[in-house]
Amino acid sequence: MRALFLTLVALLSSVAHGQQGEAYMVVEANSGKVLMASNSVVQRSVASLNKIATGTIAVDWADATGADISAVIATVPPSALAIGGPNPLSLQAGDRLRLRDALYSALLGSDNIAAMTVANHVGQEILRARGREGDGVAAFVNEMNELGKAIGLSKTRFANPHGLELPKQKGYSTAADVAKLSIYAMRKPGFTFIVRQKDRQVTVTGADGAKRSFNVRNTNELIGEPNILGVKTGTTAAAGPCVSVSVERDPLVRDKPDGEKAVTPRRLIIVVLNNPDRFNRARGFISPGWASFDRWVAAGAPIEDRRKEILDVPNPR
Template sequence: MKRFAALLLAFLLLCPAAQAAEPVTSASSAILVDAESGRVLYEKDAHTRRGIASTTKLMTALVAAESVTDLSAKVEILREDTLTEGSSMYLKVGENVTVEALFYGLLLQSGNDAALALARYCAGNVEPFVARMNEKTQALGMADTRFANPNGLDDENHYSTAADMAVLAAACMDNELVAKIVSTKSATIGTRTFVNHNKLLSLYPECVGMKTGYTRSSGRTLVSAARRDGQLLLCVTLNDPNDWEDHAALFEYGFETYPRCLLASAGKTVGLVKTSGSLVPAVPVQTSEEVWYPLTESEQVQAELKLPDGLQTPVADDVPVGALVFTLDGAIIGETSLVCAAGVHSDQAPEAGPLERLWSLFPWAG
C-alpha cells in the first residue's frame, strides 16, 4: 500500500474557531468531552476517585434499561424498597407502580426508593443488580469505578472519577430510553408528576440532560450533556459548589474553541487507482462516510491516503480499496474507507473531474 500526505485535501480541513480562555472551575474534579470523538477538551484532576452521589443513578438506569422489555409492567412495592434515606419518589408499601414511573422517579425525582424497586424488579434483589452495575463498568472500561448500591448513598466502596463518569454519560446518551428521560423537564406518569432536579435544562438552552447528585460527603455532583450544531459535549464535575455556572462556562468554552469540523464528506472522489486487464486505465475512488473531529483554529490536521499500486479488473462498485486517514500531532483522529466509485466498468475512462485534475498535478502520488 502506498503512504503519502494528501495535500490536495487541505481545503476539506478549514474549520474557523475562536480560541476562548480556558474556564476556571470550582470543582475538585472536572472533565469536558466531545462525545462523538471522545476527545477531552478540558480536565481537572479527572482521574481521582471520589464519591459520586446520585449521579450513580445513571448506571442504575442504564443497567435497568438493558434489562426491561415492558415499561407498562407493574411492580408491587415492598417494604424493603422504602427503607432508604435521602431523596424519594415516596413509594408506598403495597402499591403497584409501572416500570416507566420508576424510571422517571429515579432520574427526575432522584428517588432512592425508585432505585431499590427497579433493582429488585430487574434482578430479584439489590445485590445481584449491583453486581450487574459493576459488570457494566468493566464492559465500558470504567477501571476506577465501583458501585456498592444503586442509589449513590455514601459508602467507602462506592466511587468513580470524572473521566469514568464521562464514559458512562456517553453510554447513557446512546441508550434511547435513558437519553429521553434525562432530557425531560417534567412528566406526569399515572397519578405522579415528576420535576427534573437538573436546573441546567432551563439555565442552558442547549442542555439535553443528565443527572444531579449530592451527599454531605461527596458534595455536589453533576453530569450533563449539551448539543449545538450536531456536536454533543459531555461534562462532569465532582464536589463542585458552583456546578450550574461551571457547566455552562465549560460548554461555551468547548463549543467556541473546539467546534465539530468536517474532515471528509461521503461520496467525494479523492483520487484514481490504476487498473489492469481492462480498457479503463484507472478507476476513481471516493470516501464512503463522513469524518468529523473537534478542532481549534490553530490545529493542523494531516490527511494520508492508503491505496494499492493497482487493481485487477473487473472491479465491482463500492468495493473498499483503501483508506483516508486523518492525524493530529501524529495521532490518528479519524478515517474513512475508500471505495470504487460507480461506473468503473465503462469501456471508456471516466471524464476527469476537478479533483482528478488536481490529482494529476502530483505525479509522485500516482
C-alpha cells in the same frame, strides 16, 4: 482576610466530609476528544450520578428482552424503605408503579426508593432468566459493575443503585469514568428521552388499589436551556454537589465522493464534581468547550497520545 478565612473554612469542611476539591471533565462524545479536565481520575464519591448506571442497566435490559417499560409493573420492596432519606412519592412497601414512572422518579427526582424499586424488579427478572433465585438488588448491582468493566470504568465501583454512602456500601468513581458512563448512556434513545424531561406525571397504586399521582420535576436546573439534553445531578456530604450534562450541537455534514452526505453528530459531555455552583460551572464550560473542539478539528484532529487525549467508550451490548 475574610476571604482567606472563608476559603480555609471551606477547605476544612471538604476535608471533614471526605471531599477532594473540584473535579471536572469536558469531552466531545462522538470523537471522545478530551477538551478540558482537572482531577478527573481521582477516585471519590459521586452521589446520585451513580443512578446514570441504574437507568442504563434498566434500559439495556428492556431493549434486550423487548420489555415495554411503560407496561411493566414494579413493586416497592421492603428493603427500599430501609435506606431512609427523602420519599417524594410517599412510597410504601407493596406499592406498585410502572417501571417507566419509577425511572422518571429515580432519574429526574433522584428518588432513592424508586431506584431500589427499579433495581429489585430488573434484578429479579435477570435472575429468573438465568434460572436462579436470590437478592434482586444485589444481582442488579452486579450488572452495574459488569457494565463498568465492559465500557472501561477502571476506577469505579458501584455499591448500590442509588449512590448513598451507607455502611459497607461505599461506591466511588471519577469525573473521567462518569463522562464515559454518560457517553454510553446518552447513546440510548430510551435513556435520553427520560433525562431530558423537565417534569413528568407519575402514578403510584397502593396495596389497597387506590391511585396517587405526583409531578416529578427534574433536579437538573439546566434542562430547558437551548441544546441541553440531560444528564443527572447528585449531592451528598461526601460527594458535594455534582452534575453531568449533555449538550447537543448541529451535526457536521460533509459531502462524500459518491455524492452522499456524511453526517457526524456533535455532543459535549460535561461532568462537574464537588462544586457548590455546579450548574453555572457546567454552563461556563459550554462555549470554551466547543471553541477548543473547533480548534482541534480545524487543525486536522491531531492525536499524539490516544490514552490521554481520547476517551474510548466501547459499545459492548
